[in-house]
Amino acid sequence: MIEVKNIYKSFDGVPILKNISTVFEQGKTNLIIGKSGSGKTVLLKSILGLYEIDKGEIWYNKRNLVATPEKERKKMRREIGMVFQGGALFDSLSVQANVRFPLDMFTKMSAKEKQNRVEFCLEHVNIEPTKFHLHPSEISGGMQKRVAIARAISLNPKYLFCDEPNSGLDPETSTVIDKLIQSLTKEFQMTTIINTHDMNSVIEIGESVLFIAEGEVGWQGTNKEILQTQNEKLNDFIFANKLYAQMRREKS
Ligand SMILES: Nc1ncnc2c1ncn2[C@@H]1O[C@H](COP(=O)(O)OP(=O)(O)OP(=O)(O)O)[C@@H](O)[C@H]1O
Numbered sequence: 416m417i418e419v420k421n422i423y424k425s426f427d428g429v430p431i432l433k434n435i436s437t438v439f440e441q442g443k444t445n446l447i448i449g450k451s452g453s454g455k456t457v458l459l460k461s462i463l464g465l466y467e468i469d470k471g472e473i474w475y476n477k478r479n480l481v482a483t484p485e486k487e488r489k490k491m492r493r494e495i496g497m498v499f500q501g502g503a504l505f506d507s508l509s510v511q512a513n514v515r516f517p518l519d520m521f522t523k524m525s526a527k528e529k530q531n532r533v534e535f536c537l538e539h540v541n542i543e544p545t546k547f548h549l550h551p552s553e554i555s556g557g558m559q560k561r562v563a564i565a566r567a568i569s570l571n572p573k574y575l576f577c578d579e580p581n582s583g584l585d586p587e588t589s590t591v592i593d594k595l596i597q598s599l600t601k602e603f604q605m606t607t608i609i610n611t612h613d614m615n616s617v618i619e620i621g622e623s624v625l626f627i628a629e630g631e632v633g634w635q636g637t638n639k640e641i642l643q644t645q646n647e648k649l650n651d652f653i654f655a656n657k658l659y660a661q662m663r664r665e666k667s
Contacts, residue, residue: 422471449627496567498577511547536565557588
């Protein structure tokens, strides 16, 4: 579980996050949604400790990141898996070398143990062994995302952060990626936080949805509750999203 309590973050005196409190539960896909510029990325980076917040607390289970010295923070970071926007795979490394990379960097596992772990992770994202030797440029966008997820879970993280995991994917592949993240979250009982623009993701896997509006908690609830909401800002966001999805469908 990750809990944030009354966090504030500003840049050069301009407030971006204003008094955000929420809980991201273990074993659930916790989504953060909101308009472009609302503060989702700043929130995600603050929770990760990439930005120092002005005020507030960030609890990773029983540890408050804000009060944790840098050396301890490094240890905490090992418990975090990240799926970056676009996948961010290393082009020059094969699929399996990409997944092995964190193991080389952060563990003292033997070559055999690493290979077993790489195979385990790639199997869990449904990548066949015939693809292990390929390079990112030789596989589809959806498969690249799956490799990025395999790499993110390679160190067996307790916490998984995904920043727009569906960017650049068609709706069908997006659903596959969403379901995959959700099933891994359940299987490994991770606390998963996903930044997304995608209303389909909200409906499919939004077990807990946090709507950020102008740096504040605008609404929080489940994918079932969101369909009944009377919250005006949230409804505007949903409507704009539907229009966007429709325009994209008509264009393709
Ligand atoms: N490093 C920074 N320095 C100054 N201002 C920043 C910085 N990072 C973000 N901001 C500002 O914070 C606000 C929120 O940005 P943020 O990137 O969190 O939005 P977002 O909701 O993630 O948007 P998007 O969906 O487009 O990624 C914006 O006004 C942005 O300009």
